[in-house]
Amino acid sequence: MKQLTVQVARVERCSPLWVGRRLLEQLPTLVEPTRYSSIVVVADDGAKSAVSRILSALKLPESRSLLLPGGERMKDTAGLEALWRFFVEQKLDRRSLVVTAGGGALSDLAGFAAATYMRGIPFVHVPTTLLAQVDASIGGKTGINFMGVKNLLGSIMQPVGIVVDVDTLSTLPAREIRSGFAEILKHGLIADAAYFERVSSRDCSEWSADELAEIIFRSCEIKKAVVEADETEQGLRKTLNFGHSIGHAAESYALNHGISLTHGEAVAVGMAGESFLSWRSGLISEQCFLRARDGIARAGLPVSLPTAMPPAALRSLMTRDKKNVGSELRLALLEAVGRSVFDRTVSEPLLSEALELIQPGAGRHA
Numbered sequence: 040m041k042q043l044t045v046q047v048a049r050v051e052r053c054s055p056l057w058v059g060r061r062l063l064e065q066l067p068t069l070v071e072p073t074r075y076s077s078i079v080v081v082a083d084d085g086a087k088s089a090v091s092r093i094l095s096a097l098k099l100p101e102s103r104s105l106l107l108p109g110g111e112r113m114k115d116t117a118g119l120e121a122l123w124r125f126f127v128e129q130k131l132d133r134r135s136l137v138v139t140a141g142g143g144a145l146s147d148l149a150g151f152a153a154a155t156y157m158r159g160i161p162f163v164h165v166p167t168t169l170l171a172q173v174d175a176s177i178g179g180k181t182g183i184n185f186m187g188v189k190n191l192l193g194s195i196m197q198p199v200g201i202v203v204d205v206d207t208l209s210t211l212p213a214r215e216i217r218s219g220f221a222e223i224l225k226h227g228l229i230a231d232a233a234y235f236e237r238v239s240s241r242d243c244s245e246w247s248a249d250e251l252a253e254i255i256f257r258s259c260e261i262k263k264a265v266v267e268a269d270e271t272e273q274g275l276r277k278t279l280n281f282g283h284s285i286g287h288a289a290e291s292y293a294l295n296h297g298i299s300l301t302h303g304e305a306v307a308v309g310m311a312g313e314s315f316l317s318w319r320s321g322l323i324s325e326q327c328f329l330r331a332r333d334g335i336a337r338a339g340l341p342v343s344l345p346t347a348m349p350p351a352a353l354r355s356l357m358t359r360d361k362k363n364v365g366s367e368l369r370l371a372l373l374e375a376v377g378r379s380v381f382d383r384t385v386s387e388p389l390l391s392e393a394l395e396l397i398q399p400g401a402g403r404h405a
């Protein structure tokens with residue numbers, strides 16, 4: 040087991056983060072249950088087996104847990120109300136602890152429910168998807184979707200601990216592992232060239248559980264460092280949005296048109312497009328662009344869309360992004376493999392070229 044501490048500006052908000060195998064059995068030592076007046080577990084139904092392990096480790100009856108349907112659809116006001124009601128029924132007070140177990144949608148929702156119940160009660164994240172382990176559970180962003188806009192309502196509150204038990208991934212479908220791997224590749228591209236070379240050296244399905252644990256730990260270190268430097272996303276934290284400007288547009292388009300595309304797949308394609316923009320804006324060489332794009336493909340992630348998406352439609356979806364200021368697009372781009380910049384603007388013709396480049400069957404060069 041390896042440990043990190045996510046130490047944001049205010050000391051009382053630092054979160055220990057543990058990465059390893061069979062950690063759920065060690066929860067009594069990690070979360071010190073005696074510090075709390077009561078403990079509940081809220082989880083998504085994909086994390087069922089983790090919930091049994093958590094309940095038995097903390098010696099809690101099943102009635103202290105609530106299972107919600109997994110995924111994005113419960114991340115709304117109805118899901119939030121279900122959790123608040125459960126907290127009231129369970130008589131949680133300000134010294135109670137909420138353990139969240141599941142993917143990023145569940146940790147965002149349950150974190151927000153805990154952050155707003157009695158003005159905020161402590162919670163521990165037990166992320167059970169690769170994406171939640173390397174990304175969503177770290178940094179304290181919580182929230183729900185509202186009126187069709189992703190993450191419109193939310194808060195930043197740090198968990199009192201993050202327990203990353205790699206064995207929980209054993210039930211995760213291969214496509215979800217691949218999806219989470221996009222964020223791992225992103226961490227290499229924005230912050231650590233040697234790490235990018237390693238994680239892009241083979242298909243992401245070929246890593247053993249122990250190797251994956253090492254990789255997850257390094258990704259957690261990178262995300263932690265960025266969050267500590269800029270908890271509220273005034274600057275450096277924006278580099279974590281690399282690949283997400285185009286990626287979110289593709290994800291929204293897919294959602295509106297019944298096209299199957301995971302967040303990670305969209306981000307992988309977005310990173311290919313935004314690496315191209317980095318090259319053509321003069322920030323990196325063509326060789327660097329190809330190194331990034333070929334690496335993403337070697338890891339088994341897509342660098343072009345599964346179905347054509349009109350560039351004009353993608354362009355208009357990009358305007359809605361929270362990262363923009365007014366109508367001007369602001370992007371995180373690469374200035375080397377392993378180094379990134381933020382708040383960059385690009386010309387409209389160049390953006391159109393990038394959105395053409397990621398269409399299915401487009402050539403290796405625009």
Ligand SMILES: NC(=O)c1ccc[n+]([C@@H]2O[C@H](COP(=O)([O-])OP(=O)(O)OC[C@H]3O[C@@H](n4cnc5c(N)ncnc54)[C@H](O)[C@@H]3O)[C@@H](O)[C@H]2O)c1
Pocket residue numbers: 083084085086108109110111114141142143144145147167168169170171174175176177178179180181190207208209210211212215218302
């Ligand atoms: N807070 C942040 O900083 C942050 C960062 C990135 C993403 N997010 C959010 O995270 C969400 C995406 O997270 P995700 O990719 O984990 O998807 P997800 O939460 O939708 O989970 C995907 C599916 O996997 C299932 N599942 C969970 N654990 C499982 C397991 N061990 N075995 C089998 N199935 C399992 C879930 O039930 C769900 O059906 C989005 O809502 C996104 O906005 C938040």
Ligand SMILES: [Zn+2]
Pocket residue numbers: 174222283302306
């Ligand atoms: Zn992402």
